[in-house]
Amino acid sequence: MILPIVAYGDTVLKKVSLDISNSFPDLKELIENMYETMYEAHGVGLAAPQIGKNIRLFIVDGTPIEQLKDANFKKVFINPTLIEQSGEPWVYNEGCLSIPDIREDVLRKPLIKIKYFDENFVEHIQNFDGIAARIIQHEYDHLEGVLFVDYLSALKKQLLKGKLSNISKGKTDVEYRMRFPVGNKR
8 A cells, every 4th residue: 555655844754663573563564565665656665754654663665776686685674773874974965855845965974784673573783885874874864853854964954954945845746646735745
């Protein structure tokens, strides 16, 4: 089932998410719905807060990205903890399904170590680098109540203020279902 993606301005996007247990109701179905929603919106990652759930869960599938095409980078991250970020920060132009039609350069470190549970609640500690690390950091930030626009300079945020306000009011044209803070649905 395709779920509406929560738009910028919704308070769930600014909350720190809560851990879940392996008895979380309908977890398998939720994960399947999240993948279906992400694919419908042509994303490479989706965090539970983006569908209105304040839980520590995100999914990624970097297959559409050339560098990750053969990397088997389709994963579920439950209750993740970012253990380490290292390396010289590098710039990449990021976007977000909750903030449609805005892309900006964001600095992130290229190497991470993360502890997480997969969809079967098997614990992993894994290193990622490059674009995979960036996608994970972006989705992990959602669980911490941080959006990519939070990394922008005050001037850049000021320049985007009108566009962000319009998104929160539902004044944006997207090809996927969204839920806007003012109650508009598409």
